[in-house]
Amino acid sequence: MDDFRRGAIDSLGLGSTAALFAVIFGSAAIAQGVSFSQAMILSASVYAGSVQFATISLWGDTIPYATVIISGFLIASRNIFMGMALGHIFIGQSAWKKYLKIFFYTDISYVLGMKAKHIDNKFIYICGSGALVYCFWISGTFVGLLIAGSLQKSIIDSLAFAGIMYLGMLVIMLMKAxxxxxxxxxxxxxxxxxxxxxxxxxxxxxxxxxxxxxxxxxxxxxxxxxxx
Amino acid sequence: MVDAWVILISLPIVLYFTRAVGVLLSSYVPDDSPYRSTLLILPICAMMAFFIPGALKGSPLEQAMLVVFLAVFWVTNNSVLSMVVGIGGLLAAKFLL
Known part of the structure; x- marks a missing residue:
């Protein structure tokens, strides 16, 4: 339980910045014509900011299914490499635990897991990190959907580059590790x-x-x- | 062209697949294998493959903000402060210029 708590505490910084992106996502979703419930379902079930932003950019009355799915796969394909890099910590866990908690395995939990050399049980640590960031992500989306009307689309567009900044920060964290x-x-x-x-x-x-x-x-x- | 609900159901499955397949493959690599340390570098390369083109596609002002943001993060190691500086800079550029 200590490692779970440690994972949650260590991800407070990155989690709060992820929440900011979730707010932007919620507002951008409404601007693109995504409904409140659809945006919440996207955040709750996909839980991958870059894929969600790419998906709503293609949203419309008719959605190009193959384009959305293929672009989603290509953007998320780095998850495959993250799984290969740190996947051995999932070995020895019961199947339901492993396959339930893989859902929480994201960029942030991977980066923190790589940095956490002092942690005994990295599996639990990553679960703690992933669970907290998930809460931030859902809450941020909810807030973004609520305040969507008060944010101009031009402001949302001007913040699109912040995603690249965030990615650069994760790369630096990994390199420093x-x-x-x-x-x-x-x-x-x-x-x-x-x-x-x-x-x-x-x-x-x-x-x-x-x-x-x-x-x-x-x-x-x-x-x-x-x-x- | 399909209904939005088909996307809402199938996209999470695709995402889950990308998360699960790497973990599954990892179990076939022994801990003492020379491939293990190589596997650790692959995610950095994959992230850079999105970061570098994305950074180059930004406007000169955005790229300047990116440099400031990364410098602040490199020095302070504080993600919140760095994002405040980065996002604040992007917003300031939007309103002031």
Whole structure:
């Protein structure tokens, strides 16, 4: 229980900033013509800000189903890598616990889980973090829906870039968690930049970055093992 | 073109799938494998793949605010303060310029 509480306490800062995004999401949803109940269902069941923002940008009288689902999958595909990185902490848990609590496994809980080297039970810690951020996310959406009428669409639009800022902050937190990543991360950043300048699709950019970062890190790891 | 409710039902399933499949795959990699440390770097690369293009698509003013925001976070390690500075800067730019 201590690790659960510690996870919740440690995520207060990131959770409160996530709540701010949820407020923006709620207001933006109403501006895009999403109903109150639909926006709440999206937040409660999807629980992924970037995917939700992308979804409401495509919202209309007729919604392009394939586009929404494919873009949702592509944006959320980083969850697959996060699961692969920290998924071993889910091993040994009962199936219902594991598959229920995977729902709470988000960017924030992953970053905090990576930083929390002193925590004995990271599974419980991540659950605590995910549960608190979920409460913030739902409350923020609710507030955003309530105040939607008083926020101009131009203000909401001007805050769209804040999502990129938030992502940058998570990247810095991950990089600070382990200095050993620096060279592979720099190489991956160069690859991402090159692919972006070549006008590649977002999914290709992500695959390229992941492949370069992963391959260079693996090479460094094998070399250091060989040298003892 | 489909009804909104179809999206509201299927999108959470897709999201849950992305969360579950990585955890499932992870169980096949032993703890002492050299692949384990490599797996740790993949999420950073994946996040950067969204961050770098997103940052480059911003206006010069937004990019300047981003630099200030990241510098504040790097120095203070305080997410709330940094977001206040970042979002405050974006709003200030909207109203003042």
């Amino acid at each position: 382990d200095d050993g990543y620096r060279l592979p991360v720099v190489l991956a950043a160069i690859a991402i930049l090159a692919l972006y300048l070549l006008n590649m699709e977002q999914f290709v950019i992500m695959l390229g970055g992941v492949l370069v970062g992963g391959a260079s890190n693996l090479w460094l790891e094998l070399r250091s093992r060989k040298n003892g």
